[in-house]
Amino acid sequence: MTDAGPLHAALASWYAAHARDLPWRRTRDPYAILVSEVMLQQTQVARTVPKYAEFLDAFPTLGALADAPVAEVIRAWSGMGYNARAVRLHRLAVEVVAEHGGRLPRTAEGLRALPGIGPYTAAAVACFAFGARTPVLDTNVYRVLSRVVHGLTPPERSALEPLARALLPGPDAPLDASAWAQALMDVGATVCSVSSPACGDCPLEPHCAAAPALLREGAPRALAEASVPYVAKQGTFAGSTRFYRGRIVAALRGLPAGGSLSVARLAEATGGLARDAIAALVDGLVRDGLARRIRGGVALP
Numbered sequence: 507m508t509d510a511g512p513l514h515a516a517l518a519s520w521y522a523a524h525a526r527d528l529p530w531r532r533t534r535d536p537y538a539i540l541v542s543e544v545m546l547q548q549t550q551v552a553r554t555v556p557k558y559a560e561f562l563d564a565f566p567t568l569g570a571l572a573d574a575p576v577a578e579v580i581r582a583w584s585g586m587g588y589n590a591r592a593v594r595l596h597r598l599a600v601e602v603v604a605e606h607g608g609r610l611p612r613t614a615e616g617l618r619a620l621p622g623i624g625p626y627t628a629a630a631v632a633c634f635a636f637g638a639r640t641p642v643l644d645t646n647v648y649r650v651l652s653r654v655v656h657g658l659t660p661p662e663r664s665a666l667e668p669l670a671r672a673l674l675p676g677p678d679a680p681l682d683a684s685a686w687a688q689a690l691m692d693v694g695a696t697v698c699s700v701s702s703p704a705c706g707d708c709p710l711e712p713h714c715a716a717a718p719a720l721l722r723e724g725a726p727r728a729l730a731e732a733s734v735p736y737v738a739k740q741g742t743f744a745g746s747t748r749f750y751r752g753r754i755v756a757a758l759r760g761l762p763a764g765g766s767l768s769v770a771r772l773a774e775a776t777g778g779l780a781r782d783a784i785a786a787l788v789d790g791l792v793r794d795g796l797a798r799r800i801r802g803g804v805a806l807p
């Protein structure tokens with residue numbers, strides 16, 4: 507693909523009419539955008555929207571987050587899952603206040619150097635908050651670009667970033683890098699799904715290498731899924747380590763400030779896990795900054 511102009515034009519007009527109205531798209535505050543991106547890493551949009559507002563009410567600035575006790579941040583994360591994200595976000599805020607005067611770096615490289623920020627989050631904050639012309643590649647964007655350019659045969663993962671970089675809109679394009687990324691995300695979330703892409707409703711259909719075969723075959727699930735790059739297989743949640751860690755943190759979160767639970771009470775909270783299993787889970791939570799041992803029990807940090 508050499509000329510991305512038709513893709514930019516098609517997506518710009520579609521996005522003007524179909525963009526999802528999401529609260530983190532109404533701000534350029536890098537801290538708020540960072541919060542949204544950390545939340546969206548492992549939580550669906552519908553669940554993130556109300557929690558995002560609640561979290562920003564509780565911690566409206568990066569400084570406010572840094573000043574808060576970490577236990578309070580873990581409590582505010584209730585309902586989101588993957589509680590380690592709350593601890594990482596808090597650590598990051600403390601570091602930015604201590605080392606960067608409370609201001610997030612403006613570039614993806616600068617953001618990437620902070621603790622707990624991966625390449626995706628760094629690119630998203632740089633692009634959405636600071637207007638950096640950099641690809642923002644989540645799984646939706648990967649899938650859409652892969653299908654558009656490579657059809658039903660996804661390329662090596664290493665080929666996608668250079669491709670995404672080559673397709674970035676330039677200064678004369680009808681949309682900027684931020685709108686381009688968000689439009690691709692919306693196409694991926696609402697039209698170009700993993701299992702049943704609706705090519706007939708897609709603004710990219712005239713330019714998409716996968717569309718002719720998908721339309722001809724009626725987009726059967728097997729064909730659609732075979733064209734998805736790098737589907738992460740989710741293990742069963744119930745009974746997993748993550749499940750039990752979540753139960754323990756939920757039990758600790760329900761305590762008044764400074765309260766603790768004994769191993770016997772944690773066994774109840776986890777539905778009767780043995781002591782050594784609880785001890786191993788608590789070790790992991792302590793290591794991740796989600797709990798601390800105190801005399802006779804376990805508490806939030």
Ligand code: SF4
Nearest residue numbers: 698703705708711714
């Ligand atoms: S035309 Fe079909 S396969 Fe191509 S991007 Fe659109 S929905 Fe996805």
